[in-house]
Amino acid sequence: MNAPIQEPDPNEFRSKVRRWLEENVPPPSPERLPITPIEVMTFGQRDYLQEWQRKCYKAGLVGTDIPVEYGGYGHKGLQSIANQEMKRAKVPYLINIVGLSMAVPTILRHGTEEQKRKFIPGCLSGEEIWCQGFSEPGAGSDLANQRTMAKKDGDDWILNGHKVWTSLGHFAKWMILLTRTSSEHKYEGLTYFLCPIEGQSGVTVRPLVKITGETGFNEVLFEDARIPDAYRLDEVGKGWTVAMTTLTAERGASEGAGSGGGAGDILGATAKLVELARNSWSGDTLAADNPVTRDAIVQRSIAAEGLRQSARRARVSSLCDHPMRLPLQQKLAVTEFDQENARLGVQIAGAHSTLYKRDSRAPSEGHWPLAYLNSYGNTIAAGTNEIQRNILGERVLGLPKSK
Amino acid sequence: MSSISKAPQDFGFGEDEVMLRDVAHRFLDARLPTDKLRRLVAERPETVYDGGATAPWDKALWSEIVELGWTGLAIDQEQGGADISLVGIAGIVEEVGRYALPSPLIPTLSASMMLRAAGTEAANRIMTQIASEGTPTGLAITNARGSWEPGDAPLTAVADGDGLILSGSAYFVQDAFKVDVLLVSAKLGNKLLLCGVRTDAKGVHLKQDHIHDLTRDQASVHFDEVRIEPEAIISRDAASVFQATWPRLMVLIAADLCGAAEWLLQTTVEYAKERVQFDRPIGFFQAVKHPLVNAMMKIDEARSLVYHACAELDAGSENAVTAAHMAKSSASDAAAFISDRSIQLHGGIGFTWEHALHIYFKRNMHNQALMGDGVYHRQKLADLVIGPISVI
Ligand SMILES: Cc1cc2nc3c(=O)[nH]c(=O)nc-3n(C[C@H](O)[C@H](O)[C@H](O)COP(=O)(O)OP(=O)(O)OC[C@H]3O[C@@H](n4cnc5c(N)ncnc54)[C@H](O)[C@@H]3O)c2cc1C
Numbered sequence: 001m002n003a004p005i006q007e008p009d010p011n012e013f014r015s016k017v018r019r020w021l022e023e024n025v026p027p028p029s030p031e032r033l034p035i036t037p038i039e040v041m042t043f044g045q046r047d048y049l050q051e052w053q054r055k056c057y058k059a060g061l062v063g064t065d066i067p068v069e070y071g072g073y074g075h076k077g078l079q080s081i082a083n084q085e086m087k088r089a090k091v092p093y094l095i096n097i098v099g100l101s102m103a104v105p106t107i108l109r110h111g112t113e114e115q116k117r118k119f120i121p122g123c124l125s126g127e128e129i130w131c132q133g134f135s136e137p138g139a140g141s142d143l144a145n146q147r148t149m150a151k152k153d154g155d156d157w158i159l160n161g162h163k164v165w166t167s168l169g170h171f172a173k174w175m176i177l178l179t180r181t182s183s184e185h186k187y188e189g190l191t192y193f194l195c196p197i198e199g200q201s202g203v204t205v206r207p208l209v210k211i212t213g214e215t216g217f218n219e220v221l222f223e224d225a226r227i228p229d230a231y232r233l234d235e236v237g238k239g240w241t242v243a244m245t246t247l248t249a250e251r252g253a254s255e256g257a258g259s260g261g262g263a264g265d266i267l268g269a270t271a272k273l274v275e276l277a278r279n280s281w282s283g284d285t286l287a288a289d290n291p292v293t294r295d296a297i298v299q300r301s302i303a304a305e306g307l308r309q310s311a312r313r314a315r316v317s318s319l320c321d322h323p324m325r326l327p328l329q330q331k332l333a334v335t336e337f338d339q340e341n342a343r344l345g346v347q348i349a350g351a352h353s354t355l356y357k358r359d360s361r362a363p364s365e366g367h368w369p370l371a372y373l374n375s376y377g378n379t380i381a382a383g384t385n386e387i388q389r390n391i392l393g394e395r396v397l398g399l400p401k402s403k
Numbered sequence: 404m405s406s407i408s409k410a411p412q413d414f415g416f417g418e419d420e421v422m423l424r425d426v427a428h429r430f431l432d433a434r435l436p437t438d439k440l441r442r443l444v445a446e447r448p449e450t451v452y453d454g455g456a457t458a459p460w461d462k463a464l465w466s467e468i469v470e471l472g473w474t475g476l477a478i479d480q481e482q483g484g485a486d487i488s489l490v491g492i493a494g495i496v497e498e499v500g501r502y503a504l505p506s507p508l509i510p511t512l513s514a515s516m517m518l519r520a521a522g523t524e525a526a527n528r529i530m531t532q533i534a535s536e537g538t539p540t541g542l543a544i545t546n547a548r549g550s551w552e553p554g555d556a557p558l559t560a561v562a563d564g565d566g567l568i569l570s571g572s573a574y575f576v577q578d579a580f581k582v583d584v585l586l587v588s589a590k591l592g593n594k595l596l597l598c599g600v601r602t603d604a605k606g607v608h609l610k611q612d613h614i615h616d617l618t619r620d621q622a623s624v625h626f627d628e629v630r631i632e633p634e635a636i637i638s639r640d641a642a643s644v645f646q647a648t649w650p651r652l653m654v655l656i657a658a659d660l661c662g663a664a665e666w667l668l669q670t671t672v673e674y675a676k677e678r679v680q681f682d683r684p685i686g687f688f689q690a691v692k693h694p695l696v697n698a699m700m701k702i703d704e705a706r707s708l709v710y711h712a713c714a715e716l717d718a719g720s721e722n723a724v725t726a727a728h729m730a731k732s733s734a735s736d737a738a739a740f741i742s743d744r745s746i747q748l749h750g751g752i753g754f755t756w757e758h759a760l761h762i763y764f765k766r767n768m769h770n771q772a773l774m775g776d777g778v779y780h781r782q783k784l785a786d787l788v789i790g791p792i793s794v795i
Contacts, residue, residue: 270788274788274789277789278789286793288789288790288792288793289792289793291782291785291792294781294782294785294789294792295778295781295782295785297785297788297789298732298781298784298785298788298789299781301729301784301788302704302708302729302732302733302781302784303704305708305711305726305729306703306704306705306707306708306729306733307704309707309708309710309711310703310704310707312412312414312707312711313414313706313707313710315412315413316412316413316414316416318416318420318421319413319414319416319706319710321665325699325703326703329699329700329703332700333700386689386693389689389692389693389696389697390689390692392696392699393686393692393693393695393696394692396699397672397686397692397695397696397699398672398676399672399675399676399684399686399687399691399692399695400676400683400684400686400687401687402687402689402692
């Protein structure tokens with residue numbers, strides 16, 4: 001195993017990362033991987049991805065900008081370069097996405113010195129997987145409507161409640177948890193914890209099945225589960241403020257502590273549609289010859305180039321009217337882009353779009369209907385796209401808040 | 404489709420380009436505020452639409468624009484121009500769109516680009532004039548069907564000694580009543596010619612089109628055996644000149660559309676914050692808020708694609724034509740979307756002549772169709788992205 005890349009110069013760093021990625025192409029996964037890391041299902045997938053994250057971490061591609069005391073490499077502004085290069089190299093994604101992109105930025109901002117030293121290193125290496133316990137049956141878009149309750153008991157808190165849609169919960173050692181500690185105030189009654197999950201008494205993790213027929217997320221039940229007060233993040237009653245840090249990080253406003261490759265091969269998406277159209281029929285016409293289909297594919301390729309160029313423009317401040325105008329569009333634009341692509345893929349596949357994963361005649365092993373079904377996960381998760389539109393309308397255009 | 408791009412990360416939009424754009428913004432903001440624009444072009448509908456008057460424009464403002472050097476933006480320094488990158492020009496043209504400036508600027512920039520691509524002595528002479536005197540110059544290259552493809556040149560030429568005689572009619576000539584010189588395309592045998600003709604030359608007749616856009620004029624131009632001197636022949640083999648210039652012309656119009664679209668967005672957003680119904684500013688309602696966000700995203704896509712196309716053209720990338728088609732398609736559709744929503748979300752006041760919205764709505768409609776709408780460009784792109792339809 002080579003030493004981590006320790007190179008402060010951004011250009012040098014980039015070329016070294018690029019070389020490392022070329023020389024360390026991971027072996028193919030023994031099991032097919034889901035489209036995004038939040039859907040990882042099996043222990044086989046987990047082991048493979050955990051090994052990959054460990055390797056990237058050892059090479060200095062994860063935790064690049066995190067202080068050395070917390071297990072990182074102490075650079076400035078290099079994580080985004082590592083992220084770009086991992087995307088470019090189309091290597092697998094990093095499994096600990098909740099940890100890297102949500103827990104770490106939140107702990108760095110709100111954690112005590114002790115908490116930072118305890119929680120961040122295992123998160124970077126991927127040894128300790130994190131999940132997010134925000135959503136509940138009654139608290140989705142209206143996240144502050146929490147019912148889960150933590151009551152102080154000596155140096156511990158005793159937790160009761162029900163979390164849903166908990167991605168990666170079945171592998172997680174830790175959960176970033178938003179819970180109620182007082183029923184008096186909707187927002188000021190919330191507190192944030194770093195909550196142990198794995199092997200804890202009073203904690204039950206049960207898989208939920210998605211519309212694809214696959215598992216991928218969970219519900220988590222707390223029945224008199226105990227959390228030491230030392231795992232409380234920031235003050236009692238400050239949970240909403242802390243949760244906002246997490247959501248801001250989640251919505252892509254920061255580079256987090258690493259991202260890995262995987263989803264987001266925007267230009268490749270159009271190439272796949274063209275390929276599909278060249279091999280699919282709409283009645284007696286080759287799909288690639290159907291003018292309506294051609295127009296639809298070209299619309300996708302314009303959208304793809306638009307996304308790519310907007311990402312480029314977001315770094316040229318003189319060409320952006322408002323600093324958050326492009327960054328806050330990212331989640332919305334990318335998830336709808338993916339959904340439209342998948343929808344079009346299904347349309348192009350025609351009769352063959354009826355064939356699902358296990359069918360030997362299914363184009364791309366059933367990728368298109370699976371991707372289409374799955375795409376709704378991303379237009380709903382991490383703040384639904386309707387909520388994203390509220391945020392853009394309010395924060396960027398300055399329209400009145402709908403709450 | 405991974406592109407071979409030599410274009411820089413920042414699209415080549417450096418300090419000079421920022422300065423030019425900001426100057427343009429401040430200048431137009433001072434000289435052509437919306438009230439003035441409305442008084443200038445939309446004072447009385449009966450004059451423009453029924454009286455047959457030529458669309459008004461502010462000649463004093465044009466003199467100032469010439470002073471600012473905008474007519475020389477796309478001309479080399481040897482001919483007295485400023486030789487600004489296309490991305491820099493796009494920044495200015497966006498401002499032109501934002502203020503819906505009626506002027507022969509876009510035709511003059513378009514003509515300059517065509518002349519520069521020709522690069523002949525005759526071309527250089529005209530460019531020197533444009534740069535030093537600001538001679539407004541336009542293009543007469545479109546036939547009765549509305550096609551400007553080289554094979555569809557509107558005029559025919561016959562040899563006349565060392566010169567030519569031109570006959571026929573060019574259509575959809577933009578701002579014909581504002582320009583002094585027209586670049587015209589004609590067929591001589593199987594060759595495509597490009598010549599410079601003064602609009603007041605003997606045998607040249609302008610007939611005004613009745614158009615809905617209030618911020619320009621348009622005409623058909625009839626050539627009744629017009630004699631062309633040899634020194635006015637810009638190119639005797641202009642097909643490659645056209646090929647090199649098309650993408651730039653598309654991008655100019657796309658930039659104008661982006662600027663006008665952004666004006667419509669901001670104007671509608673402001674209205675949605677002020678107009679109160681059901682005890683709330685209407686921007687509170689998501690049927691108002693969300694379409695405005697969608698419009699913003701479409702405009703942002705178009706703007707990114709415009710800068711991209713400019714940078715690719717400036718760098719001479721092989722991807723430039725694709726990028727230009729994408730820019731014009733995206734900008735046409737983005738502008739159409741916000742045009743539509745801006746009127747609707749203003750309610751009754753948006754439907755009146757009194758409000759300035761319709762000025763932008765119509766300018767956008769006109770620009771959407773000019774040099775091909777979204778469907779046109781996507782058909783071209785389909786051949787580039789997917790390959791031609793197979794012949795069975
Ligand atoms: C694949 C996936 C993974 C997830 N992973 C996690 C996880 O790991 N941890 C976690 O805590 N949560 C997770 N979630 C939950 C996710 O954050 C919520 O589903 C989401 O916030 C929406 O909440 P909801 O499902 O209760 O829908 P609701 O909030 O009930 O929304 C229903 C519909 O109403 C619309 N709506 C609601 N409010 C408004 C409004 N103000 N304006 C306009 N429209 C509105 C919504 O957009 C939606 O269309 C995940 C979800 C998915 C799909």
